[in-house]
Amino acid sequence: MEVKVVRKVLDVNNTMAEQNRQRFAEKGVFVLNLMSSPGSGKTTLLEKTLARIMPDIRSAVIVGDICTTNDADRLAKTGVPVVQINTDGFGGDCHLAAHVIANAASNFNLETLDLLIVENVGNLVCPAEFDIGENARVVVLSVTEGEDKPLKYPLMFRVCDAAILNKSDLLPYLDYDIEAAVSNIRKVHPNMPVFELSAKTEQGIDSWLSWLRERVRG
Amino acid sequence: MEVKVVRKVLDVNNTMAEQNRQRFAEKGVFVLNLMSSPGSGKTTLLEKTLARIMPDIRSAVIVGDICTTNDADRLAKTGVPVVQINTDGFGGDCHLAAHVIANAASNFNLETLDLLIVENVGNLVCPAEFDIGENARVVVLSVTEGEDKPLKYPLMFRVCDAAILNKSDLLPYLDYDIEAAVSNIRKVHPNMPVFELSAKTEQGIDSWLSWLRERVRG
Numbered sequence: 001m002e003v004k005v006v007r008k009v010l011d012v013n014n015t016m017a018e019q020n021r022q023r024f025a026e027k028g029v030f031v032l033n034l035m036s037s038p039g040s041g042k043t044t045l046l047e048k049t050l051a052r053i054m055p056d057i058r059s060a061v062i063v064g065d066i067c068t069t070n071d072a073d074r075l076a077k078t079g080v081p082v083v084q085i086n087t088d089g090f091g092g093d094c095h096l097a098a099h100v101i102a103n104a105a106s107n108f109n110l111e112t113l114d115l116l117i118v119e120n121v122g123n124l125v126c127p128a129e130f131d132i133g134e135n136a137r138v139v140v141l142s143v144t145e146g147e148d149k150p151l152k153y154p155l156m157f158r159v160c161d162a163a164i165l166n167k168s169d170l171l172p173y174l175d176y177d178i179e180a181a182v183s184n185i186r187k188v189h190p191n192m193p194v195f196e197l198s199a200k201t202e203q204g205i206d207s208w209l210s211w212l213r214e215r216v217r218g
Numbered sequence: 219m220e221v222k223v224v225r226k227v228l229d230v231n232n233t234m235a236e237q238n239r240q241r242f243a244e245k246g247v248f249v250l251n252l253m254s255s256p257g258s259g260k261t262t263l264l265e266k267t268l269a270r271i272m273p274d275i276r277s278a279v280i281v282g283d284i285c286t287t288n289d290a291d292r293l294a295k296t297g298v299p300v301v302q303i304n305t306d307g308f309g310g311d312c313h314l315a316a317h318v319i320a321n322a323a324s325n326f327n328l329e330t331l332d333l334l335i336v337e338n339v340g341n342l343v344c345p346a347e348f349d350i351g352e353n354a355r356v357v358v359l360s361v362t363e364g365e366d367k368p369l370k371y372p373l374m375f376r377v378c379d380a381a382i383l384n385k386s387d388l389l390p391y392l393d394y395d396i397e398a399a400v401s402n403i404r405k406v407h408p409n410m411p412v413f414e415l416s417a418k419t420e421q422g423i424d425s426w427l428s429w430l431r432e433r434v435r436g
Contacts, residue, residue, distance in 0.1 A: 037256045038342050038371065039363025066343065068369050092373060094312065094343035122370070124256050125284065125312035125341050144362040144385065145257025151286050152340070153256060155310060167362065173391050 013130055016098035020105070020133025027110035030216045031118065033134035035156060037149075038122030040142040041166040043071045045199040046119060050078040052209055057216055059115040062104045064096040071119060083107045087121060095127040096120050102133075115216050124149065128156040136215055140164045143171055147181040154188040162193040164208060169198040231348055234316035238323070238351025245328035248434045249336065251350055253374065254358035255367075256340030259384040261289045263358060263417040264337060268296040270427055275434055277333040280322045282314040289337060301325045305339060313345040314338050320351075333434050342367065346374040354433055358382045361389055365399040372406040380411040380429060387416040 024031050036042050043063075050059055060081040063072045072084035083104045087093035101118060108116070118134065120127040139160040141149055144167055150157045157163065163185050165178065182194050193211060197204030242249050254260050261281075268277055278299040281290045290302035301322045305311035319336060326334070336352065338345040357378040359367055362385055368375045375381065381403050383396065400412050411429060415422030 037340070037363075038367055039255060039360070065370050067372055068366065070366050070370065092343070094341075121343070122255070123312075123341060123343055125310070125339070126344065142257070142362060144360060144388070145255075148286065148288050149256055152283050152288065154285055170362070170388065170391055173388055 010129065013098050016102060017131035017133040020098055020102055021135070023102075024105075024110070024116065024133060024135070027113070029110050029113045029116050030136075031116045031132075031134040032212070032215075033118045033120060033127075033132055033137045034140065035120045035124075035127045035137065035160070036122060036140035037124045037142070037145060040122070040140045040145065041199050042119050042122070042140050043074055045140060045164065045166060046075060046117060047078055048199050048202055048205060049209065049212070050075070050080055052205070053115070053213065054078070054080065057114045057213065058112060059117060060108050060113050061117045061119060062096075062101060063119045064100075064121045066092050066094075066121060075119075081108055094121055094123050094125075095130050096132055097130050098132050100132075124153045124156050128153075128159050136161045138162045138164060140166050141181070142167045143174060143176050143178070143181070147177055147184055150181070150184040150188050157185055157188045157192070160189070160192070162195065162211060163189075165194060165196045166199055168196050168204060169201045228347065231316050234320060235349035235351040238316055238320055239353070241320075242323075242328070242334065242351060242353070245331070247328050247331045247334050248354070248436075249334045249350075249352040250430070250433075251336045251338060251345075251352035251355045252358065253338045253342070253345045253355065253378070254340060255342045255360070255363060258340070258358045258360040258363065259417050260337050260340070260358050261292055263382065263384060264293060264335060265296055266417050266420055266423060267427065267430070268293070268298055270423070271333070271431065272296070272298065275332045275431065276330060277335060278326050278331050279335045279337060280314075280319060281337045282318075282339045284310050284312075284339065293337075299326055312339055312341050312343075313348050314350055315348050316350050318350075342371045342374050346371075346377050354379045356380045356382060358384050359399070360385045361392060361394050361396070361399070365395050365402055368399070368402040368406050375403055375406045375410070378407070378410070380413065381407075382426060383412060383414045384417055386414050386422060387419045 195208040355378040413426040
């Protein structure tokens with residue numbers, strides 16, 4: 001019974017995601033779904049990314065959180081249009097769904113945008129199951145989270161197009177084997193692009209920005 | 219439709235959780251549900267905790283993960299009986315449910331145990347909604363995850379009886395305001411006990427162990 005309903009929810013979601021994707025394509029907007037555990041540094045990465053790609057790439061952000069507008073407040077300071085979604089309004093959902101994105105996107109004039117970034121709810125499990133109509137999915141993993149996360153949460157790494165290993169500035173203070181982390185990522189997703197960087201210091205951020213620019217313009 | 223079914227699932231879970239709780243009480247076993255984001259250091263904390271409380275407190279562990287037996291393999295080295303649950307066998311569940319705990323616990327001779335620790339799936343959202351029949355819930359938050367997580371994931375902090383701020387050995391290398399973190403925890407859960415410690419160096423671990431010992435013997 002539960003399984004059937006969950007399947008139905010996912011089917012409805014997939015249909016709406018496809019509608020989103022068509023609408024975004026018609027308007028020439030590239031949509032990026034950014035996912036991670038809580039506290040991996042998505043918001044800081046976006047602050048630094050937006051500062052570097054604007055105004056060349058005209059961007060907007062949809063931020064998903066269960067509660068608070070902390071992240072939207074931080075991102076609004078970059079000057080980009082931001083819409084915050086709080087999922088506690090509909091049951092504290094642990095992920096963003098396609099219909100929620102459709103509503104949130106109606107706050108933007110899509111004609112004026114090249115890139116729409118969705119900062120998903122901090123959760124390495126459930127958001128991976130919900131297509132929101134994006135063109136690319138990126139997972140952020142903090143090096144403080146350990147090397148084995150790709151093996152323990154394989155679906156997230158399988159569905160994403162690139163992985164970012166963030167907080168590399170902390171590597172000197174951790175027992176972290178970065179080669180093992182990359183190898184684990186590629187065990188579940190062969191040839192996946194991996195960007196080792198520090199959003200805080202911006203070291204290594206250029207390769208990530210090049211990849212993103214190429215995708216948006218491609 | 220979806221909401222109704224989810225409620226029914228939670229009702230069934232609550233009934234089974236109550237059965238678990240009675241069964242554990244009859245056998246004199248205290249059950250601790252340990253929850254956190256991925257990579258907050260639950261397994262290292264358990265390794266160090268078990269090394270210090272055994273054999274005084276006769277312990278066993280149930281480990282929940284979507285995939286891999288990494289954590290169970292690590293914990294088995296402490297000498298305690300360990301059962302690993304892989305939720306990918308039943309849909310990649312993002313949490314442990316009461317019936318899963320009932321099955322896993324049947325692998326132990328409960329008569330010989332004082333403490334059963336459940337290391338839940340790494341997820342700061344969904345496990346908070348599922349009673350598994352535990353006597354205490356503890357949330358682990360790594361200081362690398364930022365100060366605002368209690369406000370963004372309030373349910374987890376509301377349902378838990380204590381919070382651990384782990385990886386305090388990294389504080390010199392972070393812009394982390396520990397008073398703000400504790401204040402945010404107590405905004406959603408007034409007077410909650412908070413243990414600042416480093417599972418890696420064991421600094422600060424004694425207060426946590428005293429609290430745990432008191433609860434188990436209580």
